[in-house]
Amino acid sequence: MTVETDDREVVAWGRQEVFRSTGSGSNNSLAFFWFPNAPEAAPGVAMAGEMPGGGDIVSAHGSMNHVAFDVPADKFDEYVEKLKEKGLEPSPVLNHDNSETTVSRELHPGVFVRSVYFRDPDGVLLVFACWTSEFGPEDVAHAPANAQGERVQPVDG
Numbered sequence: 001m002t003v004e005t006d007d008r009e010v011v012a013w014g015r016q017e018v019f020r021s022t023g024s025g026s027n028n029s030l031a032f033f034w035f036p037n038a039p040e041a042a043p044g045v046a047m048a049g050e051m052p053g054g055g056d057i058v059s060a061h062g063s064m065n066h067v068a069f070d071v072p073a074d075k076f077d078e079y080v081e082k083l084k085e086k087g088l089e090p091s092p093v094l095n096h097d098n099s100e101t102t103v104s105r106e107l108h109p110g111v112f113v114r115s116v117y118f119r120d121p122d123g124v125l126l127v128f129a130c131w132t133s134e135f136g137p138e139d140v141a142h143a144p145a146n147a148q149g150e151r152v153q154p155v156d157g
Contacts, residue, residue: 041123048125051091051117066125073130091117
């Protein structure tokens with residue numbers, strides 16, 4: 001038997017699903033599941049164990065590392081404050097740039113994406129990200145890396 005409630009909650013086959021809108025103005029949703037006999041969460045295996053900038057973010061192949069939501073650049077700082085007001089513990093804001101470390105704590109003209117990470121009630125890593133510039137060929141400043149983190153080809157320049 002299935003029961004639907006006004007908040008898009010479904011109870012069926014011994015599990016509970018809760019659907020939350022992505023807020024994108026469409027009918028897209030994220031579904032959160034609750035299983036009474038599920039194993040405990042496995043940070044560092046089924047999901048990132050830490051937040052970017054705070055430790056190891058490795059997760060197993062076939063698992064979900066994080067879900068990113070594109071937010072308007074002019075609302076980004078406001079959204080970070082709202083996360084804090086709601087009692088969440090977001091990561092520091094990461095300003096992605098073309099430096100050797102690929103991120104800066106400070107916003108500067110070379111930043112192309114800003115991001116802040118936080119966890120949903122199930123511990124899944126989520127991120128609000130905003131684009132601050134368009135990409136062009138000149139933005140490829142580093143050679144790609146292999147699975148060991150080694151640069152694998154020179155950058156044409």
